[in-house]
Amino acid sequence: MKFIHIFLIVAIILNFNFLKADEIKTENKIAKNLRCLICQGQSVHDSDSEFAISLKLVIKNKIQEGLSEEQIYSFLKMKYGEWILYDPVFNRNTYFLWLLPILIFLAGGAIIIKRFYNKK
Amino acid sequence: MKSKFIPIILILFFLITFVIFFKGLKNPNIYTPDVNLKKEVPSFKLKSFENDSIVISEKIFKDNDYYFMNIWASWCIPCKKEHEFLMELKKDDRIELIGFNYKDNFTNASSFLKDLGNPYDIIVSDKDGSVSIEWGAYGVPESFLVYQNKIIKRFIGPINEDNLLEIQKIIR
Numbered sequence: 001m002k003f004i005h006i007f008l009i010v011a012i013i014l015n016f017n018f019l020k021a022d023e024i025k026t027e028n029k030i031a032k033n034l035r036c037l038i039c040q041g042q043s044v045h046d047s048d049s050e051f052a053i054s055l056k057l058v059i060k061n062k063i064q065e066g067l068s069e070e071q072i073y074s075f076l077k078m079k080y081g082e083w084i085l086y087d088p089v090f091n092r093n094t095y096f097l098w099l100l101p102i103l104i105f106l107a108g109g110a111i112i113i114k115r116f117y118n119k120k
Numbered sequence: 121m122k123s124k125f126i127p128i129i130l131i132l133f134f135l136i137t138f139v140i141f142f143k144g145l146k147n148p149n150i151y152t153p154d155v156n157l158k159k160e161v162p163s164f165k166l167k168s169f170e171n172d173s174i175v176i177s178e179k180i181f182k183d184n185d186y187y188f189m190n191i192w193a194s195w196c197i198p199c200k201k202e203h204e205f206l207m208e209l210k211k212d213d214r215i216e217l218i219g220f221n222y223k224d225n226f227t228n229a230s231s232f233l234k235d236l237g238n239p240y241d242i243i244v245s246d247k248d249g250s251v252s253i254e255w256g257a258y259g260v261p262e263s264f265l266v267y268q269n270k271i272i273k274r275f276i277g278p279i280n281e282d283n284l285l286e287i288q289k290i291i292r
Contacts, residue, residue: 038258050223051259054249061250079256096140
């Protein structure tokens, strides 16, 4: 009987632990993808500034409210601008940034293939 | 024909790349946040500074009035510097000052106000700083000028004499 009591109490206490392991994982993942705006070269996850501490708390709250990762990113983008995201968004200003490596790769490949066939 | 064509393309390609990167060199690489933004005031629920009553944002910000929302803390040294300008702004009855006490404890904050004077009409306390994030704030001190439920200007860092004149010019 006593054993059941203890078991029930433990089960109830464990249920109160709202933050599940996968929530912590996404929380860390989001914080790692955000730039700490008042620090130099640090992500929000790495920083212990007041700004980063509050931001981590907000991320945690938003996850518990049921917001998806994308929704949290767009929320923060709205508040702080695109600069807060480490991953630059694909738009008119960043076409060159995203497409240049692919272009260079294709051009290089074309040169190699041309040389190869010319030798033949 | 072919051998002439390739070098020209290559030179053009490098030239364009050079121009783009050269222009990029002159861009300032210090992040400057946008200060003239017309964003809606985020709604929030916070505890009042003086007592434990809950203050709702909709009850603070009404249409057709100017509000100066100032994030401050007793532990913040630049806040002391800007305090005299806030006291100056308080004299103007066309604007209402809202204090956001940021991650502070009550005793220190109230002795700060006792020593330097209380410029605020309403003070709420943001104990964990999460509501400041909703406002898009970076830290303390930071201020937002609100009109018709919109943030019309923000001041990052302590306000100075020029900012004060600018605010007085806007609310005139």
